[in-house]
Amino acid sequence: MLAVDLTGDAVKAKNGSMVAYDGQMAFKKMTGGGEGLRGMVTRRLTGEQMTVMEVQGHGTCFFADRASEINLVGLHGEKLYVESSNLLCTDAGLRTGTTFTGLRGGATGNGLFTTTVEGTGQAAIMSDGPAVVLRVSAQYPLSVDPGAYIAHTGDLRQSFQSGVTFRTLIGEGSGEAFQIRFEGEGLVYVQPSERNTVGGDI
C-alpha cells in the first residue's frame, strides 16, 4: 500500500486504485492520461492504454492494487520506462508518454510500446513481490528474463538476445531462450516472478 500526503497539490494515479483517504480529496478521471489529444491518439494506436485519475486535496490518500508490492522511484530529470500495467502513481508534475521498445515488447506479450515517465518527482511502480534494483554499467551488462522485467531508468540500450538453437526446435529448449540485454549506464527493476510470456516456455 502506498500513502501519499497531499497539501493542496495533485498526483496522477491508476484509475480505481484509491483504497482509503483522510482529509479532503477530489478525484477526477483524466481522459487520455492527461497527455492531451496527441497522447490519447498515440495510446489508442499503440495499445499501451492507461486510465488515470488525478487526485487533489489536503490529507493522506492510500493507493493499492491487487496486493502487489509497491516500489518508489525518485526521478531527477531522468526518464523512467515502465509498463503501463505496472505504473500505480506519479507526481502530477511528471510527464508521461509512450515510446517504442522494439522486440522486447513482442516477447513479453506486453506489446511493442511502453510508458515513459519524465521529470522531477516520485513515481510508484508495482511488482509481484519486492523488486530487485540492479545497476548496469559499461563493464557489467545485464541480461533479464522478459517476464521478470518491470522498469528501467537511465541511458540504457536494450537488445534482444535469443538462445534459440536447433535444440529448441526438437523440444530440448532451455526455457531461457529469450533475454533482454541491457548495456550502458542505468538501473533495471526486476520482480521475483515471471509473467507468462510468449517466449517463456521455449
Add this chain to the structure above:
Amino acid sequence: MNFGPVTGGPGGPTVFDPYTLPSDDNVNPYTFCVELKGSQWLLQKGKMIAYYGRIEFDGVGHGRFDRLLRTSFHSPLHAGDWVVAEGQGKMLLADRAYDVNSYDLDEGNLTIRAGNLLAYQPSLALKQSIVPGFLTLIGTGKFVAASNGPVVFMEPPLRVDPQALVGWADCPSPCHHYDHGYMSGVLGGIRSLTGIGGSSGEEHQFEFVGAGTVLLQSSEALMAERPVGTVGAEPGVPGAGAGHGGHGGQGPLGQLGVRMPGQLGDFQRRLGL
C-alpha cells in the same frame, strides 16, 4: 507532497551491482543469487530472472552434459523441465514471488515436493522418490527451494497436513494417517457422503516417525504441481503407470476406483494409495 509506503520498508531501494550482490545467498526473501565461477548449476526451467556475466543455459538433453547427468541427474522422466546453467557471473533466481531459501546438505539426503525445488549444485544427485510427486537429493552441496511462506523445521514424531508438507530429511518414514473413526457406521457414512455434520478437512495427515527433520511451509496453498513423469510399470513399483488407476502396487480399492470415506480428493490417487 510526500510519498511513503505504509509498511515500514527501507527508505530507499538498495541498488545491487555485481559486487554488492551476495554470493550464493538471498538478495531478499523472494530472490536468490547464485555465483557461477565456471561451475554449473541445475535449475528448473524459467526460474532465472536476471544475470550478470556470461552464462549459458542449455536443456539437460544437451550431449555435453552426459557425464554431469550420469552423476547428478537420475530423473530422466522430467528431463524436459531442467536446465544447466554454466559460465561466469551472478544470476538471480525467483519463483512466482514465493519465499526462496537455500539449504546445505552434507553427506545427507532430503526429499522435497517436485514443484518446490528450484535449483541445485551438481555435487548433489537428484533422484525420483518412491513417493510419487517427490524428488530426493543425495550428497553434499547446496540447493534452493521455494515455499509459500517461510519454511518451518520440525522434529518427528509428528503428523502434518498434506498441503503444508514441503519435504523431509534423513529417514523419518513417511506414512498416511487417517482420523476417520467418527465416520464409521451408518451415520458416519451418511455424514461423509453428504457432508452434513461436516468433516473438519483435517482427517488425513502424513505421519513421520524416526530420526530426521520435516520441512513445512506456513501456508496450505500448494505450489503448482510439476509432473515428475511416470515410473515404468514394473511389479512392485509403487505409483507405476501413475495416476490413472494403474495396477502396479495399487490397493484393491484403488483398482476399483471407489472413493471410500476418509479418502480425500486426489491425494490418495497421487500418493498411490
